Amino acid sequence: MTEKRVLCVTDDEVNMKLIRSLLEIDKIMMLEAPDAETALEILRTSKPDLILMDIQLPGMDGYSAIRLLKQDPSLRGIPVIALTALDSSENRATGLEAGAEEFICKPVNALELQVRVNSMLRLKQYHDALGTRSLNEWTFSGLESPPESAQRSGDDRPTILIVEDDRAQANLVVAFLKDEPYQLEVVSNGADALTRALSGRIDAVILDILLPDINGFDICRQIKSSEKNTDIPIILVTCLSDIESRIKGIEMGSDDFLVKPLVRRELIARIRALLAKKKQVEALRSNYVTTLNSAVKAWLTGLGIKENREE
Numbered sequence: 001m002t003e004k005r006v007l008c009v010t011d012d013e014v015n016m017k018l019i020r021s022l023l024e025i026d027k028i029m030m031l032e033a034p035d036a037e038t039a040l041e042i043l044r045t046s047k048p049d050l051i052l053m054d055i056q057l058p059g060m061d062g063y064s065a066i067r068l069l070k071q072d073p074s075l076r077g078i079p080v081i082a083l084t085a086l087d088s089s090e091n092r093a094t095g096l097e098a099g100a101e102e103f104i105c106k107p108v109n110a111l112e113l114q115v116r117v118n119s120m121l122r123l124k125q126y127h128d129a130l131g132t133r134s135l136n137e138w139t140f141s142g143l144e145s146p147p148e149s150a151q152r153s154g155d156d157r158p159t160i161l162i163v164e165d166d167r168a169q170a171n172l173v174v175a176f177l178k179d180e181p182y183q184l185e186v187v188s189n190g191a192d193a194l195t196r197a198l199s200g201r202i203d204a205v206i207l208d209i210l211l212p213d214i215n216g217f218d219i220c221r222q223i224k225s226s227e228k229n230t231d232i233p234i235i236l237v238t239c240l241s242d243i244e245s246r247i248k249g250i251e252m253g254s255d256d257f258l259v260k261p262l263v264r265r266e267l268i269a270r271i272r273a274l275l276a277k278k279k280q281v282e283a284l285r286s287n288y289v290t291t292l293n294s295a296v297k298a299w300l301t302g303l304g305i306k307e308n309r310e311e
Helices: 013-025 037-045 064-070 089-098 108-139 166-176 188-199 216-225 242-253 264-310
Strands: 004-007 029-033 052-056 080-084 102-105 159-164 184-187 205-209 234-238 256-259
Touching: 004 037, 013 029, 029 037, 037 052, 037 064, 052 064, 052 089, 052 108, 064 089, 064 188, 064 205, 080 089, 080 184, 089 102, 089 264, 102 108, 102 166, 108 242, 159 166, 159 188, 166 184, 166 264, 184 188, 188 216, 205 216, 205 264, 216 234, 216 242, 234 264, 242 256, 256 264
Parallel strands: 004 029, 004 052, 052 080, 080 102, 159 184, 159 205, 205 234, 234 256
Antiparallel strands: none
16 A cells, blocks of 8 residues: 655644654654745655645745645645634635635644544545546547546536525525525425435535434435435534534535634635535546446447458
8 A cells, every 4th residue: 555645834843743643643654844935845856645734834825835736737636734823714715715625723633633634635545546547448448538528418507505494594605605606405404405415416515513303414424425426525514613523524524614603705715615626526537437438339349340350
């Protein structure tokens, strides 16, 4: 098994030491940089599986460093977890808009860090495996260029399912998203949420944890356990801000976690980031299926020609 590598970019020696000890427990190799400039030098010769990027750095700040990474085609596929002591929706939105996949607030909680790092590494491994498989099948198929991913027919706006039993909260989310290019559907209980998510195409779910029938954790687990829905991003929404709830959400398969009261800019930034990741995975999966079908068709066609010649 290939050793996982994480680049940690921080000038905070206390956090560096804590992260180093936690990664050693999981047998993850750690690369270290005290500032963004040193991190960029390391990235020119070494491609880690994950980057932990402190936002407050000497010289270039973490936001600017993340933007540079995401503009580089050879680096943009590396997920970034931002580390920050500035726990505000505006700061999180800025980081998400820059390209960070997740946020961890300082002081770093050891358990949350381990759960989030391992979750992001699994996602990166899945993404890489899908991309490699797609490329191999394209090469095997003999096509001159990789096929275009399948296009959605009809209204191609992403469908967002809002699961909220509080009518005022549901209306607030709808108001936040009404000017965005999404189709919005609202249900008020877990049973309806599961029926809708498992019966048709949904592109993202904004899911309240506290519902009258089934709690959001169980709904998240059931949606993610369905093979056809495993890539649907789920944002858990709750008034519970404790670390245990965030960790449980990650363990159930959620992709993000928001605490009420919601802030429009942060909600929009998180949805955009999650939909972009989903689109990338769908493109890889579509290319893989198309190239595999092309390879099989080419093989069968070649076999038919050979049999005809032998006759």
